[in-house]
Every structure is written in C-alpha cells, then in structure tokens.
Amino acid sequence: NAGVTQTPKFQVLKTGQSMTLQCAQDMNHEYMSxxxxxxxMGLRLIHYSVGAGITDQGEVPNGYNxxxxxxxxxxLRLLSxxxxxxxxxxxxxxxxxxxxxxxxxxxxxxxxxx
Amino acid sequence: ILNVEQSPQSLxxxxxxxxxxxxxxxxxxxxxxHWYRWETAKSPxxxxxxxxxxxxxxxxxxxxxxxxxxxxxxxxxxxSQPEDSATYLCxxxxxxxxxxxxxxxxLAVHP
Numbered sequence: 372n373a374g375v376t377q378t379p380k381f382q383v384l385k386t387g388q389s390m391t392l393q394c395a396q397d398m399n400h401e402y403m404s405x406x407x408x409x410x411x412m413g414l415r416l417i418h419y420s421v422g423a424g425i426t427d428q429g430e431v432p433n434g435y436n437x438x439x440x441x442x443x444x445x446x447l448r449l450l451s452x453x454x455x456x457x458x459x460x461x462x463x464x465x466x467x468x469x470x471x472x473x474x475x476x477x478x479x480x481x482x483x484x485x
Numbered sequence: 486i487l488n489v490e491q492s493p494q495s496l497x498x499x500x501x502x503x504x505x506x507x508x509x510x511x512x513x514x515x516x517x518x519h520w521y522r523w524e525t526a527k528s529p530x531x532x533x534x535x536x537x538x539x540x541x542x543x544x545x546x547x548x549x550x551x552x553x554x555x556x557x558x559x560x561x562x563x564x565s566q567p568e569d570s571a572t573y574l575c576x577x578x579x580x581x582x583x584x585x586x587x588x589x590x591x592l593a594v595h596p
Contacts, residue, residue, distance in 0.1 A: 375528075402582070413489065413574065413586035414529075421582055429583060461528065470516040470578045473531035 372397050375477035377462050383483045384452040392447040392480050394462030402465045402472070403445040407431065407458040408479075414461065420445055421468060452484045487511050489577045491587035498565050499595055505561045506590040508575030512556035519576040519584065520549055520560055529574060532560075565594040 378393045396403065404419035406429075416429030420439040434456060436448040445464075449456060460480045465472040490509040498504050510518060517536045521529040533542040538553040546563045562569055572591045576584040 404584075406586075411588060413588045414576075415586070416583055419582060427582070430585075468582045469519075469584045470580060470582075471534055471536050473519065473534050474521075474529075474576075474584065476528035476530070478528050 374398065375462055375464055375475050377460075377477035377480050379480060380478065381481050383485065384449075385485050386453060388452050390449050390452065392449075392460055392462075392482070394445045394447065394477060395443050396445075396462075396464040396475070397443065398464065398466075398475065399442060400464035400466050400475070401442070402468055403439065404429070404463050404469070404474070405435070405437065405445070405447045406461045406463065407456075408461060409458050417447065417460075449482075452482075454484045456482065457484045458482060487577065487579060487585045489575060489585050489587040491573075491575055491590050493590060494588070495591040495593070497593045497595065500566060502565050502594075503561070503563045504565055504592070505559050506573060506592075508558045508560070508577075508587055510556050510558070510575070510577035510585075511579065512554060514579040515553045515556075516578040516580050518551055518553075518558050519578070520558070521574040521576065523572040523574055523589065525571075532573075560590075562592075565592075567594045567596055570594045 405417040406414040418437040462477040463474040520532040523529040535551040540551040572589040
C-alpha cells in the first residue's frame with residue numbers, strides 16, 4: 372500500500388493563479404481531510420469529507436474548494452492564490468470519522484505564493 | 486472557538502533524561518485526544534488515541550495519560566534518545582468530525 376500520496380511536493384505560484392493539490396489514498400478510508408501548517412501554529416483544518424460526494428468546511432475554508440467524487444481522491448483547489456496561502460499543506464485520511472481513529476498523513480505539499 | 490494548548494513550546498534535554506509535556510483541551514464534549522509525533526521533513530505519525538478518562542497508553546519508552554474532567558493529557562518520554570527529537574502534537578476531538586490540533590512541543594535531545 373502506498374498509503375496517502377500528495378502531489379506536487381513543492382509549488383510556486385503567482386498571486387491570482389489557480390491550482391489543484393492532489394491527494395489520494397489506497398486504504399479505502401471513508402474520511403479524508405486537508406490541513407495547512409504555518410509556523411508557530413498547529414495544523415488547521417481546511418476542508419474534510421466523510422465519504423464520496425460529501426464534503427464540509429473546517430476552520431479555515433476561505434479561498435479553497437474541494438470535491439470528493441471517489442473514495443480514493445480528495446483534491447484541494449486554490450481558486451485565486453494569495454500570499455496568505457503560502458503554507459505547507461497536509462492531506463490525511465482515516466477509516467471513519469477522526470473521533471477515535473488515528474489519522475494517516477501524506478508527505479505534504481510546500482506552497483509558496485509570490 | 487475551541488483551544489488546544491501545548492506546553493512547553495520547545496524543550497532541550499540531554500540523552501538519557503526523562504521528560505514530559507502537557508496538552509490542555511476543553512473538558513466539555515470530549516470524544517478523543519490524539520498524540521502525534523512529527524519528525525522534520527516527514528509527516529505526522531500517530532502515537533496514541535485516547536478516549537477514556539484515566540486512560541494510560543504506552544509504546545516503548547513513550548507513555549501518555551488522560552484526564553478528561555480537568556482537560557489535560559501528559560506525554561512522557563523515559564530515557565530520551567536523539568532519535569526522539571521531533572515535534573509532538575496533540576489533537577482534541579469534540580465530535581463534529583473535526584480534530585483541533587495544538588501548536589506542538591518541539592523536543593531536541595542532545596547526545
């Protein structure tokens with residue numbers, strides 16, 4: 372099993388550009404989520420999904436869109452990149468909701484917006 | 486707004502020292518408390534998921550306790566080794582399919 376994979380590993384964007392961060396898992400997990408990690412702060416939840424076709428907002432959803440058309444994939448779209456979105460992005464999954472299920476994290480995508 | 490606090494922010498210890506750090510979380514609507522270990526240039530990995538008041542979990546030299554009534558958890562490392570150097574994250578679940586993470590405690594173990 373590859374676990375949770377994310378692409379790309381690094382990305383540089385200009386302000387106003389759009390892009391999609393890819394996340395896939397091969398563990399047949401129902402729950403998937405996106406976090407951003409900024410210096411001095413904990414991981415902050417952007418969006419999450421409890422199954423194919425179902426998504427919801429986390430703490431910091433503005434400027435991001437998600438969709439979940441399959442169990443395996445959960446892409447994160449930046450609609451119009453801003454310097455405030457410079458961060459490291461982690462995708463995570465778990466068999467069911469995270470209440471008492473450990474999260475499996477991907478390797479992260481480091482995004483810089485100029 | 487739910488707040489999860491971790492202390493200290495960073496810690497430097499010598500090899501062989503035992504150490505502990507704290508995670509404070511809301512004492513209401515408790516579902517679970519997670520601990521993760523995050524090494525530089527890697528992704529966070531789960532250490533423990535704790536759900537019951539009074540829970541104690543152990544993995545090798547690392548153990549954790551949980552007090553849901555007063556809203557805190559301790560993580561202990563016995564006989565720290567350089568390979569224990571990492572950031573230790575805790576995360577609170579109050580239901581609603583969300584985890585709220587603390588900012589982490591950065592541990593450096595010097596040989």
